[in-house]
Amino acid sequence: MATGTSGARFRRHDAVFDWAARTDGDRVLVSGPTGQWTAGDPALDVALSESLVAAMRVQTEPEDDFGSHQDAGPVSLVGTASLAWCAEHLEVDTDPRRLRVNIVVETTEPFVEETWLGLELRSGDVVLRPTVRIDRCRTVNLAQDGVPTPTRLLQALGRGRNLCLGVYAEVVTPGTLRIDAEVTVPGPGSARP
16 A cells, blocks of 8 residues: 555555545545546556556455554544644644544643543544544655645654644544534533534
């Protein structure tokens, strides 16, 4: 698999950031520097292979034997106060798109989401349980997903934050999350996604 970092299942191919996918009904549309294709089109695999200078293909079947695509949790979240603190004190771009988080929660205290580990957060019918801080990798520094300018966020997080920003959470009760819905945390206070 091509990603911005190497691992047991992944190989680093920075050119993958020139590509994007989105759903359109029951189709997955993939766009890159030379066009747009529907996942499963052999021409897409050719274009990807040429762009990444390695044999590539878009997997359209389920991967039963490859395990999870998540790192340490299926949901990731970060608080707005944490992003603001990093922008002010570390003097780096903290656009949440760099972090590829699923949920950005409006908070007033920096890194308060780290105190939620083990608690059950509720938003409507959804219940999430934060489990661990997120160790960031080099990908946060790269131009990507509408954030065209590289930054030095990872290096800044290494100076005092142990490379961590945000938390992973497991889904206790699935449901639909709504923008601007209240997130309740056991104890005093609440937040908004």
